[in-house]
Amino acid sequence: MTANTPPTDVQMHRRSRRPLLVEAGIVVAIALLILFAAPALLTAIGQEFRINMLGRFLALAIVALGIDLIWGYTGMLSLGHGVFFSLGGYGIAMFLQLQLPEGELPEFFTLYGVKDLPFFWQPFHSLPFSIAAIALVPALMGGVLGYLVFRNRIRGVYFSILTQAALIVFFNFFNSQQKLINGTNGLKTDTTKIFDVYTGSDQAQGIFYLLTVVLLVLAYVLCRWLTSGRVGKLLVAIRDDESRVRFSGYDPTGYKVLVFAVSAGLAGVAGALYTVQSGIISPKSMDIAFSIEMVIWVAVGGRASLVGAVVGALAVNFAKSILSEQFPDIWLFFQGALFLGVVTVLPGGFVGWLRNQGQDHLRSLFGRPRRVITYPSLAEDPEVDYERQNLRN
């Protein structure tokens, strides 16, 4: 960066870095706003209870990032991410449940007459292990499952059905094992203690809120790194024509396993953050509907856009909670309509719309012509467009 280096190199370097720096600045600014301004604002308008809600929804935005990574970018529609989410949630809940005086067992065990802690609970005495397990157990499971599935070239609808089947298996297991994991009732966390503070206390909740924002930013950075550069381009290539990728000398399996594992890990982290802020994890989080909702957030926000995933998760969930407070009966209809509306009218979701039409609308608002990036005749010719859609295979 000194004056002696050849000017062209320095300039090239700077030019490629500047947008990144701007983006980093914006992300940090938004994070700070969410951290400090949002709680203050919500308190000022007498909606303090929404701070906790915002915290939970920010946690859900982390899952949305993971879904976007595998679905938006790589084209794999998982309908079973509730499993990974729940594994993270159960991980932290088991740790919290074990914060008891020596020799005592979590209460529900005594109810079912269990005398010894099941073996898989043992390591959750340790905080470092629990923290690692929250991300790594789902990631490892996603990785192994992904490897078996992708290696056998199971794709598309078959993959989606498989993830859904896995979800049902896990739901039934957790739901029925009272003596291992308290079955249907799930594990409560708000009455447990962490570092001698109640998990449900304002003090602890404040820290969880902070942690959620920080981890969301880190998740964003991780996804941003994965989706830019060659790997990001390759993911898009896999999405659009996987077999072509093979003939270019790439084995898609490794790449798909990688993003699926990362996506599962993110879901685990989100599940843990959500659990400590809502006070409970139960098999309900492995409901089929919840896993499908995750996909809806991304579809609404905009596939293959990380910002879209975050915005979608926040917007849909706030809409859900506000609407279901007012009109408890119609939320489900509204959600269905929202999804249909997005798929038919805004296939690129909110962000996709902003990128294309939105820009043009804004320009015409200011009296400028539409941007045309190719020959006008080509861009507007319906026949060319038809071919573009159909010449893929």
Next chain:
Amino acid sequence: MSDKILEIENLSVSFEGFKALNQLNFSMDTGELRVIIGPNGAGKTTFLDVITGKVQPTEGRALFKGKNLRSKSEHKISRLGIGRKFQTPRVYLKLTPRENLDLSCNRHKNVLATLLGRPSKTEQRTVAGLLETIGLSTKADLSAELLSHGEKQRLEIGMLVAQSPDLLLVDEPVAGLTDEETENVGNLLLTLAASHSIIVIEHDMEFVRQIARQVTVLHQGSVLCEGTMDEVQTNPQVIEVYLGQPEESDA
């Protein structure tokens, strides 16, 4: 033996009893440009499918530089040095021509190297040079879905070359192109032939005459005859196959 880049011995492929390739024998020297012609359904695309690992032969074997290709997966075969262009252009529509070429150009295609590596200076220069060669420099950063059919065909040929394969398999590169574009692609292939071994499959006889040195005629899954364009065109069997095609169209 060692200067044969491709040897195909008694190759048969059957799809549920139907023999798309039937006891096919074929060989090709290193550095050769070979054109394969034949009526629709002769098995030309299937022939490429076998070489590139998309279809497994029922019988016989394919040797590339003396190595047996049986039960190697597509990406391994590609890494051995065989590049393929498909009958309909298959480029990544949501990526730009530059990105399309860069993905093919990447030397280390495993996950870790791709994740941690950056495009090297040489690779960037190769891509820029290729964009020049295929005449897409000005459109290098447009989304590939905006390219015309002919530009996509050229881009896909560029992607092949970016892999720097030893053997290029090119399936109907001028289908649907104008005369001018056809000649462009022809010249492009002739240029490439100086440093690669190439198999071109084509129906357009005008084009075949432009580029062909050795021609192989496929019919009903086997080689009917081989020779220069003139020899092939005057061969009575070939004439019969092409002229008599309507009567035996169920073959």
